[in-house]
Amino acid sequence: MNKVISFIKPIAGILAVGALIYFFPDIFLYFAIAIILSMLGRPLCDTLKKFHIKKFKLGDAVSAVITMILMFLVLSLVFLFIIPLINREIILLSNIDTNAIIEYFEKPIEDIYNFLIQYNIIRPEEDILKTIESKLYTIVNWDNVSTIVGSIVSKTSSLVIGIFSTVFLTFFLLKDQDIVHNIFMAITPDNQTIRMKKILTDSRIMLTRYMFGLIAEVVCMMILIFIGLTIFGVKNALIIAVLGGFMNIIPYLGPMMGCAIGVIIGIISNLGINAFDLIMPNTLEIIGVFIVANGVDNFVLQPTIYSKSVFAHPIEIFLVILMAGNIGGVLGMIIAIPGYTLIRIIAKQLLSEFKFIELLTKDLEIKNKNSKSTSL
DSSP states (O other), X not given: OHHHHHHXXXXXXXXXXXXXXXXXXXXXXXXXXXXXXXXXHHHHHHHHHHOEETTEEOOHHHHHHHHHHHHHHHHXXXXXXXXXXXXXXXXXXXXXXXXXXXXXXHHHHHHHHHHHHHXXXXXXXXXXXXXXXXXXHHHHOHHHHHHHHHHHHHTHHHHHHHHHHHHHHHHHHHHSTTHHHHHXXXXXXXXXXXXXXHHHHHHHHHHHHHHHHHHHHHHHHHHHHHHHHHHHTOTTXXXXXXXXXXXXXSTTHHHHXXXXXXXXXXXXXXXXXXXXXXXXXXXXXHHHHHHHHHHHIIIIIHHHHHHHHTOOOHHHHHHXXXXXXXXXXXXXXXXXXXXXXXXXXXXXXXXXXXXXXXXXXXXXXXXXXXXXXXXX
């Protein structure tokens, strides 16, 4: 009977998790975000739990509340910088003179059009100028901007529910740090409890390292981009740097997206003051800064972070990100590295008899050999 129960427990657990993801993806997302936040806040929360003055000692609940308040203050400070900058750009975009834009770009567009006709790239009857003009009107039309803003506002209720759910779950994950540990242990066969404890311990250590490493990388990128843009006197350097840094969370594709956003903001800033002659120099300066910053990121920051957090070779990381991108798109690329880390940890405990797995996880074994055991 015990063997039957031991066999059924993990299957039931996997089916339950699968059903949760399939039928309640929002709940799974809230829980996943709460786990990440609790992992980031865990060091501070544990420190507060140990703090005491004579006989007075902070309880688990008070420590969790203080940790969440401090995390909320940090996030609030970030948004206090970002939101006014974004709002200013939206107002600026709404006041753009579209006719002035068309007049300024009309001559270069005609030159390109004539060049394309000359070398038979397009046919003379194709009115590319009208097409580009209509696209420009569409892009900078305030009606489109207001539609996007209206769509965001309409989702406010869902956002409020999501925030409340995430805060609620984060509080209890900080207060009762063994909740996740106990859930996994409840669905683990009795003869695999030691391995499961090791998997949970290593997962918590590695993912915490990765999260803090990723935050450090994003902050460093923001600083590098901001300094570079400030040196060149680019307008709105702060918002470009902040958005560019955040986009760096997406491996490989993120820096290009961040650069594109920076170029768009730079163009909008110059259109707003009718300084059209600055558009090309500013664009080249922004692209140049992003190239240099991402060179530093690729050759200095990322190797350091990955070697000290997930202990994987850059080639491994590159291939994993490519495969994850093919399977799950941008979201797949974002979760590729932590997901791959979890797979390696599990494989090390359950499939270590295979030489390939042993080779793939040998650095993991060496680095975690002296790690202090803590539960997830």
